[in-house]
Amino acid sequence: MPDITVLAATGNLMVSEALRQAEPDVIAAYPITPQTAVVEEYSKYVADGRVHTEYVNVESEHSSLSACIGASAAGARVATATSSQGLALMWEELHIASGMRLPIVMANANRAISAPINIHGDHSDVMGARDSGWVIMFAETAQEAYDNTLISFRIAEHPDVQLPVMTTLDGFITTHAMERCEILDDEVVKAYVGERTPINPLINGDKPVSHGMFASLGNSYFKVKKAERAAIDASHPIIKQVGDEWANICKRPFDYVDAYECDDADFIIVVLGSAAGNVRAVARDLRAQGIKAGVLRIRVYRPFPAAEVLEALKGAKAVGIFDRSDAFGAQYGPVGLDVRTALYDLPARIPTRNYIYGLGGADITIQTIKDAFDELQQLAAGSIDEGLCYLGVR
């Protein structure tokens, strides 16, 4: 067991510490609430000479990810962090980073998207990026934000993946609340993350290459996109492999999903991020009353772990899918769409309800979660219908 430092830390500080230990060659970032502390802290490390990182101050998030793309194509280890409107402003670069297969690691402080303007935590920003070709992880706690950030470098830079990775934590709830956290020694972490070995770096006089190619002729664009789909699908086993490697070092478990009491559960709630703790607390109370409740928290969201989700849900009588954002105009919220699609592969239908909760940082209370579990029992009994509903709001 390596030496550890125990400290009281926010999620933002834990992301900064993970970045400090992975020590990217380049960080180009722009501050935005509630991510600001990540880049503020990191710029202090740079100013204090604790890291050799080239810290690029830019005028917007469009520029920050653009600078990261250039640096990553050049062969550097690159990271950045953003949130909400900043992530939205990166929209075209998100697809360029994944299309060019650049292993950039980006932390996102999950926050609402305007309008109306709101700085608090929900998943509306990251869900807008969910199909942009990035591997995406959701942390429940500050500790997990640290672990996920370190694992992200190994996933992104793996020779068989070479894709950008977004490591997310919920705005304010995880970014700003202070928890007891553990940081492993620098040498241990550096040995785990290693160094990036770029495959076709721009800065290589022995082998000049061109990045950012034109592929409009014939169906070459189509082929490149097919290869991108193959790459993100192929990242699935590698995520577990490098995640387990970290788990063995830090002695904290890693898996695509965190299935709590799902084995014999009749009623399961699927949830991402910081709300999982409250949902587990309610499930524990219900278990004490003899109600077989379970909680499935999805930690790796892209590539979507359909087989693992199915394995956890297959015995349930009813499933409630929690979504901290809406996919307006779609039948369900984003997680609702993903989970229901996975459930289609089961021979027998499991009824579901999709709950939109906590938008704009609205509280998710113990009582509202109990209400949802109550509804799942009614759903299983056939006394209410499936569908999408807004939870905890009039």
Next chain:
Amino acid sequence: MSAKKTTKTAQELIDFESWTSEEIPNGAVCEDAGNSALYITGGWRSEMPLWTKDNCKDCMLCWVHCPDSSILVADGKMTGIDYDHCKGCGVCVIECKFEALEMVSESSDEARATAAAYEQEKGA
């Protein structure tokens, strides 16, 4: 640094339509920088610049302005036009102050004769 050098021949590079998605390098990186010279774009022309050597003063204005590096020069003197890559934009003709360049239709007899001579010289 791992440097997987492509083993593709010039013809295979030109025939990229036959590649599979697995053969395309990660992120569509071009592993043979500068190979766009292999891709013949002269067929895009509808008009062709003709060069009258006797009028040419080797001022290099056409060479400066050509967007496709298709004005061929050796030892400071213009030697001809690269019809494999000239797209027929006509900038050289606009820039020429000495009536050494003119645009003609690709379907004209002069254009056909020039193209045939060019191909013959290439083959030689």
